[in-house]
Amino acid sequence: MSGNIRKMKSELGDVVQYHLPMGDELVDMNALIEKKIKLSFDGQINSIYSGELIKKSYSQGYSYKEMITLAQCDSCIVKPEKCHYHRGTCREPEWGEKHCMIPHYVYLAVSSHVKVGITRHTQIPTRWIDQGASYALPILQVPDRKTSGEIEVEIAKSFSDKTNWRKMLMNEVADEDLEMIRDQIYDDFADLIDDFGLDDLEEEVTHINYPVVEYPTKVKSLGFDKNPVIEGTLMGIKGQYLILDTGCVNMRKHGGYFLNLEY
Template sequence: MEASGNLSKMKTRIEGNQVEYHLHLAEEQIKMNDIIGKEITLQYQHQINCVACGKKTSKSFAQGFCYNCFQTAPEAEDCVLKPETCRAHLGEARDLEFAEKHCLIPHYVYLAVASGIKVGITRNTQIPTRWIDQGAWKAVIVAEVPNRHIAGVMEVFLKEFYADKTNWRSMLKNELAENIDVLAEKQKAIERLPEELKQYVKHDETVWELNYPVIDFPLKPKSLSFDKEAEISGVLKGIKGQYMLLDQDRVLNIRKHNGYLVSLTAE
């Protein structure tokens, strides 16, 4: 198998609880689960194309943008990382049409366990994608809110009690924090919300569980980068989050290399 193209985050789906990954390189769609256990080689072609405009860029900003798009593209607006700053509900955004599809739609506020428990938000269309991208193995929806801004406000509230970042090393080492009872935490989170936000609580007891295709987890994950080495090869031990796990505890964050032109071979 051989393919080449610009990297973008792996597409995911679930079959039962099992996560399946597809990597799109130009026209090719590689079923990554099928090449786990095989020797793979990724060769960086020393070219980065902006994920928004496609132009060559010597450096990637905010995971794949050229500097101009980083400053102007709606996909790179501040509210992507800081939803509480979203002003689309006031009619203000870099691109209102984009904001109507991405900000002014129902969002979920959730609790997920990747390493420890964390709070997060996502568009209603991104479940369970968002959790998979973070390598979470368990998640519950706490609330469904009408737009990104309110989701951000609720998240800020809950950040006083929960982390909002995943510890990627613990996540990749598969430190599961199995003692955490997510439904009990959901109840606590609800009680902690101010009155005006309680109206958005989603009253159900669904607990999502996700299994990742991994043969061996790294004991001491060492992060690889195409900026340091153009050729990366080894046995693919599995995939978790947006990381490819290779032998000798090496891990490659695909998202960090969005827009990088690479070729992939697998034996």
């Protein structure tokens, strides 16, 4: 089987179900766990936006031109507190209205340790699965992306907004009481929350189980630019990583790469 890939699609269940978009097909990746697989890259990359042939991928699958012109590749996607839609300078106002000027959640998640993050309301629980969170809890609902980013920046002064991806892949996950931490945030940031006119949330913690039969004790990162042929026994999937007995591959990083899959 072969084709250009995109980030894996996921569905929350007793165990997360993963499918890899490959060309026009969706490959059931859970069915390949504990099987030997071989992924080969011959150098072809196509933009995940336009489909055009590109020499190098930017922002996980775009051409350089797209990276510097599309709203979805703007720096405010990584740092939403820098959203400039209100100034009338959004690269694509219609895209901004559809993706940024809609309700967002501020949440707590544990992939290795407690971190604060934000996501569109339509991306729960996909966002948590993509980052390999073992459990997560929404704590605030806000009207737009910029507001969520401004609040995240303040809370991140007390709680990290980064994931230790190596610990996440080794399943070194802290045992935290997210509801207690949420209540602590409500107390510590009461003035900030009041200034934005937000209400407390009483959501339940979502627990996420990944299809992994064995976690690595040491993480070896593999990528197709340096390793055009990656093969080994698929031991599991977590976040957007394939965990092989030979190393771990971030599939999202390789969006648009034309791969051949053998199993």
